[in-house]
Amino acid sequence: MKPMPVTDSMFLALDTREHPMHVGGLALFTPPPDAGDDHLRLLREDLLRHSPVRDVFRLRPATPLHSLGYLAWTEDTDLDLDYHFRHSALPQPGRIRELLEVVSRWHSTPLDRHRPLWEIHLVEGLADGRFAFYSKIHHALLDGVSALRQLQSVLTDDPDARDCPPLWGTRRPPRDRVRPSPRPTALLRAGGRLVGDLVGMAPVAARVATEAFRDHRLTLPLEAPRTMFNVPVGGARRFAAQSWELERIGAVADAAGVPRNDVVLAMCSAALRTYLSERNELPDTSLVAMVPVSLRPRSGDATAGNRVGALLCELGTNLVDPADRLTVVHRCMSDGKRLFKDLSPTQALALSALNVAPFAVAPLPGVVTHTRPAFNVVISNIPGPRSQLYWNGARLDGLYPASVLLDGLALNITTVSSGGTLDVGITGCRRSVPHLQRLLTYLEDGLSALERAVL
Incomplete structure (x- = not known):
């Protein structure tokens, strides 16, 4: 288990049915010129088979402690990507209005705390031929800025590239999951900075x-x-x-x-x-x-x-x-x-x-x-x-x-x-x-x- 920072625990403690604490995003795309009718289905199947998963997308809350929320993260060793990455189609006539309606419903639904706290919905059926994906992830894992940076990290400025990972992936090699413990001198310097900051609060x-x-x-x-x-x-x-x-x-x-x-x-x-x-x-x-x-x-x-x-x-x-x-x-x-x-x-x-x-x-x-x-x-x-x-x-x-x-x-x-x-x-x-x-x-x-x- 990994100790949970106070800010993460705070966002989980605030999470209720009336106040789901996830951030989301709707991305609109024009398909590549060579895309066929089954382009999204084949792309999704390929991503599910061959995509590595960043550490943060494997985390789920550990056992809750009374009403104080969660104090630690644990890694989901049996991640069900098919559950988290979903394929949907819009009802007719497939306008942006219908897209926003379904996004409104998805954004209203709390995430399952027994699983890593994220979902991605791949959406087809727009009348103009475009597709979208709506993603949501709990604020305890990523804030709005970090979620956007994660999205940018899987995109490219090359229109011919076909090796982009999904939102839960990365272009960089995965980092080691076991990080070395901070050296005593680093802890002392960090403690000194914290004391200085607190003294400066007056x-x-x-x-x-x-x-x-x-x-x-x-x-x-x-x-x-x-x-x-x-x-x-x-x-x-x-x-x-x-x-x-x-x-x-x-x-x-x-x-x-x-x-x-x-x-x-x-x-x-x-x-x-x-x-x-x-x-x-x-x-x-x-x-x-x-x-x-x-x-x-x-x-x-x-x-x-x-x-x-x-x-x-x-x-x-x-x-x-x-x-x-x-x-x-x-x-x-x-x-x-x-x-x-x-x-x-x-x-x-x-x-x-x-x-x-x-x-x-x-x-x-x-x-x-x-x-x-x-x-x-x-x-x-x-x-x-x-x-x-x-x-x-x-x-x-x-x-x-x-x-x-x-x-x-x-x-x-x-x-x-x-x-x-x-x-x-x-x-x-x-x-x-x-x-x-x-x-x-x-x-x-x-x-x-x-x-x-x-x-």
């Missing part, structure tokens, strides 16, 4: 307090207004997805002198403002988004585990002018990033824990309905592949993330920059967020308004 706390209360430059938890998104959630999900040209977003960013991610946040601000206004649910004060920030190193093998920080950002939804909303978003994100840049990874995680701490008690009866939300919505932007990628000759046309919902957090918007497009996946509670797909129209309206305002 001035960090003082700085946060100064910027938040005196300078009013940081957004703190529990400052968000109550909205229709901040309610208890059921287990059923809705999923919507669409792509935008990065060139349009980049033109707005260049004209306004802000990062592209700030433009995406401003698009979301406009969409949320319209959605809530149509239902007479728009608060007088600005909605607050939690924006995940990767704390991973840019180099090295970082395709497993969880290293995610959390910034809080005012969205300016109380403002009519789109340029004013963009200004508010840019100021909040700049202040938060500046603070994170000066912190060690341990200190950044501690500050992030402060931002999301109220959700630790959200499952308790009455907490969500009787307390102010820590924030209103999660909006995440994950850097994706910069070039056109292929999988065994099939061209990747879109990559749409599906994420986690919790009590008090009924909506999640996650984006991936993929080649020349921004691919947006929206996950919502089926009961609490009606007509979720309308947010896609409102995102387009928000981008058009920004283009008119700054170009």
Whole structure:
């Protein structure tokens, strides 16, 4: 057995029927020119026979300890790949609408804890001849960034390559499963760094307090207004997805002198403002988004585990002018990033824990309905592949993330920059967020308004 990090155990402890804690993704492909009618069936059979499996895809939780969740991983020595890698077909007429409907149902279903915590659904039957796969893996094994890096590791920029492994595989030789124990000197250095980080928390706390209360430059938890998104959630999900040209977003960013991610946040601000206004649910004060920030190193093998920080950002939804909303978003994100840049990874995680701490008690009866939300919505932007990628000759046309919902957090918007497009996946509670797909129209309206305002 392998001891489980605290973050992994936390995600497993939060996992319930109403709150399945897996991250997912929908990838759309155009088949290679020489693909026949049985192309996907033959490809799947070949992958099941000849594909090695990465260590992380063999892990399942060990015996649970009372109500405290799981404390260790164990390796599944009899992995049933045929169970995990499934082949499905869409009902007629095979539109994207039907694809999103089945993805919504798959994303609503918890993973089997008696098996390694992942599934991949290979999907055919789209009317335009394309195929898709929807994958989901428990957040305890991979976060959104590491899941995307795993996907990228099995793709290629060569359209003629036919040796791409499946999502559970790797192009690199498998690592030894038994890692050498850390040397005493390495443990001492790590312990020294941890002590230094903890000693440094006092001035960090003082700085946060100064910027938040005196300078009013940081957004703190529990400052968000109550909205229709901040309610208890059921287990059923809705999923919507669409792509935008990065060139349009980049033109707005260049004209306004802000990062592209700030433009995406401003698009979301406009969409949320319209959605809530149509239902007479728009608060007088600005909605607050939690924006995940990767704390991973840019180099090295970082395709497993969880290293995610959390910034809080005012969205300016109380403002009519789109340029004013963009200004508010840019100021909040700049202040938060500046603070994170000066912190060690341990200190950044501690500050992030402060931002999301109220959700630790959200499952308790009455907490969500009787307390102010820590924030209103999660909006995440994950850097994706910069070039056109292929999988065994099939061209990747879109990559749409599906994420986690919790009590008090009924909506999640996650984006991936993929080649020349921004691919947006929206996950919502089926009961609490009606007509979720309308947010896609409102995102387009928000981008058009920004283009008119700054170009």
